[in-house]
Amino acid sequence: MKDTVHPVDEVINKMKEVEGFGGFVICNNDGVVLRHENLGAADKLGIHHAYHALDLMNKARDHIRTLFEAPENELESVRLKTDNYEMIISQVGNYTLCVMQKPPVEEVAEEGEAAAAE
Numbered sequence: 001m002k003d004t005v006h007p008v009d010e011v012i013n014k015m016k017e018v019e020g021f022g023g024f025v026i027c028n029n030d031g032v033v034l035r036h037e038n039l040g041a042a043d044k045l046g047i048h049h050a051y052h053a054l055d056l057m058n059k060a061r062d063h064i065r066t067l068f069e070a071p072e073n074e075l076e077s078v079r080l081k082t083d084n085y086e087m088i089i090s091q092v093g094n095y096t097l098c099v100m101q102k103p104p105v106e107e108v109a110e111e112g113e114a115a116a117a118e
Contacts, residue, residue: 008026008035012024012035012037015099018101019104020086020101020102020103020104021099021101021102022038022085022099022100022101022102023036023037023038023099023100024036024037024038024097024098024099024100025046025049025050025053025096025097025098026095026096026097026098027050027053027054027095027096027098028094028095028096029054029091029094029095029096031047031050031051031054033046033047033050034095036049036050038100049098049100050096050098053087053089053096053098054096056078056089057075057078057089057091057096060075060078061074061075075091076090076091077089077090077091078090081103083103084102084103085100085101085102085103086100086101086102086103087099087100087101088101
């Protein structure tokens, strides 16, 4: 039998190749963490991220439905950006993917210089 790579593993390997990749959590929409990586030594942090990411997506989805009445306006993903990291949360079917990235070093330096100039 051939050694085949699962499609989920292929996507994860492609994400790891992106510069600044920090870690990820894959969970079902009930909050059960299925896989996580690079989130710290404890599984507790993966569960913490999953809980808050699901809560944020549910609240954002409710607000999008309220703001835009057309039924084809469905929330697909949310991107959060801070000085220290960037988080992208996406839901497909009954699964949620939460990816953490570190901002590029150049971008952080430019933002720091701009703040110092003000």
